[in-house]
Amino acid sequence: MDKLIITGGTPLHGEIRVSGAKNSALPILAATLLADEPVTVCNLPHLHDITTMFELFGCMGVDLLLDDRMNVEVHASTIKQLKAPYELVKTMRASILVLGPLLARYGQAEVSLPGGCAIGTRPVDLHIRGLQAMGADIAVENGYIKASVKDRLKGARIFMDTVTVTGTENILMAATLAEGETIIENAAREPEVVDLAQCLITMGANIEGHGTDTIKVQGIKKLRGCTYSVLPDRIEAGTYLIAAAATGGRIRLKDTQPNIMDSILLKLREAGATVDWSDDWVELDMKGRKPKAVDLRTAPFPAMPTDIQAQFTAMNTIATGAGKITETIFENRFMHIQEMKRMGADVDVEGNTVIVRGVDHLTAAPVMATDLRASASLVIAGLIAKGDTVIERIYHIDRGYECIEEKLQQLGANIRRIVS
Numbered sequence: 001m002d003k004l005i006i007t008g009g010t011p012l013h014g015e016i017r018v019s020g021a022k023n024s025a026l027p028i029l030a031a032t033l034l035a036d037e038p039v040t041v042c043n044l045p046h047l048h049d050i051t052t053m054f055e056l057f058g059c060m061g062v063d064l065l066l067d068d069r070m071n072v073e074v075h076a077s078t079i080k081q082l083k084a085p086y087e088l089v090k091t092m093r094a095s096i097l098v099l100g101p102l103l104a105r106y107g108q109a110e111v112s113l114p115g116g117c118a119i120g121t122r123p124v125d126l127h128i129r130g131l132q133a134m135g136a137d138i139a140v141e142n143g144y145i146k147a148s149v150k151d152r153l154k155g156a157r158i159f160m161d162t163v164t165v166t167g168t169e170n171i172l173m174a175a176t177l178a179e180g181e182t183i184i185e186n187a188a189r190e191p192e193v194v195d196l197a198q199c200l201i202t203m204g205a206n207i208e209g210h211g212t213d214t215i216k217v218q219g220i221k222k223l224r225g226c227t228y229s230v231l232p233d234r235i236e237a238g239t240y241l242i243a244a245a246a247t248g249g250r251i252r253l254k255d256t257q258p259n260i261m262d263s264i265l266l267k268l269r270e271a272g273a274t275v276d277w278s279d280d281w282v283e284l285d286m287k288g289r290k291p292k293a294v295d296l297r298t299a300p301f302p303a304m305p306t307d308i309q310a311q312f313t314a315m316n317t318i319a320t321g322a323g324k325i326t327e328t329i330f331e332n333r334f335m336h337i338q339e340m341k342r343m344g345a346d347v348d349v350e351g352n353t354v355i356v357r358g359v360d361h362l363t364a365a366p367v368m369a370t371d372l373r374a375s376a377s378l379v380i381a382g383l384i385a386k387g388d389t390v391i392e393r394i395y396h397i398d399r400g401y402e403c404i405e406e407k408l409q410q411l412g413a414n415i416r417r418i419v420s
Contacts (some may be wrong), residue, residue, distance in 0.1 A: 043070075052091055098132070126162070326352055340377070383408075
């Protein structure tokens with residue numbers, strides 16, 4: 001199993017490119033199943049989760065043409081099987097996103113209940129209830145969601161009990177081919193949901209209100225092919241900016257989208273960084289100083305993303321002062337804390353809140369990644385620790401960060417991958 005070895009203590013300096021967003025690419029790939037014609041998706045990140053989606057399409061008989069720049073042309077009309085098997089779905093929760101498109105276009109779907117993450121309960125009942133409101137007949141048997149509908153799905157008013165990104169995306173995709181109007185209330189407002197909606201509109205869908213908590217969809221009979229480019233990954237961008245702040249460095253990110261990162265950028269300014277940006281770049285400069293500890297509370301967009309709290313926790317471990325970080329989205333997202341304590345962090349967990357008191361320095365230790373964003377926080381901890389930090393089980397980080405060691409090497413970090 002691969003591992004990363006990081007020799008800490010070097011401030012990050014330089015420029016890197018931000019990759020396409022995984023959390024946008026996966027639903028957009030699922031949306032290609034709705035089209036009668038080929039759809040080309042560009043700016044895909046080279047990640048394990050993307051490869052898993054390709055494998056899922058392959059086992060369903062969907063033809064893919066992939067070029068050397070990770071642009072893929074999807075021919076959904078070649079589909080032969082309307083089943084997403086457990087062997088693939090268990091490794092990636094986002095596989096659930098094929099449920100809505102398969103049901104809307106082909107009238108049936110069989111999708112394994114998802115796995116792929118260890119950060120708390122993320123039930124799919126909101127997906128199921130939404131599709132049932134649109135006329136689907138759904139049963140959960142032997143670990144599979146088995147769904148069918150006579151003729152077409154029907155438009156409906158659907159209220160989401162809790163804000164759910166994948167739930168909103170699944171219902172949104174299904175609604176594009178439903179008969180009549182679908183109104184999704186308490187919808188997720190995340191940029192990745194907006195990106196999916198923009199892709200569907202490019203395919204001919206009639207959608208209004210994306211980016212607000214009420215999305216209206218007028219269903220049509222078929223969607224056409226198109227070429228669409230995935231938006232930049234705001235979580236990847238935030239991770240590198242926090243890493244630079246934690247190490248006292250100065251970096252520039254290009255091919256990014258700062259206007260969807262307000263909560264992150266303003267919090268970094270609060271930490272003492274000089275942060276500047278324009279349409280497609282961000283610069284951060286700590287001027288060699290230690291960051292100041294920050295308080296934050298995760299919440300749905302436009303507030304602080306849950307996917308960035310572990311990284312801010314890592315920064316706070318060596319910051320001046322003490323910071324309080326509260327997690328409101330998932331109930332089991334502090335598994336990185338015990339690993340940071342092994343490196344000398346002064347951290348206490350009190351319910352859904354972490355109290356972090358900055359120490360003079362962290363000390364390298366062998367640590368183990370437990371989920372995608374926890375692994376990113378351990379990389380940041382390794383970058384600021386004295387000595388050689390060994391991070392095991394880095395397959396987690398490969399699910400969400402494209403070429404992380406290569407990008408950090410470009411910024412001057414002493415990091416290498418050991419392949420085993």
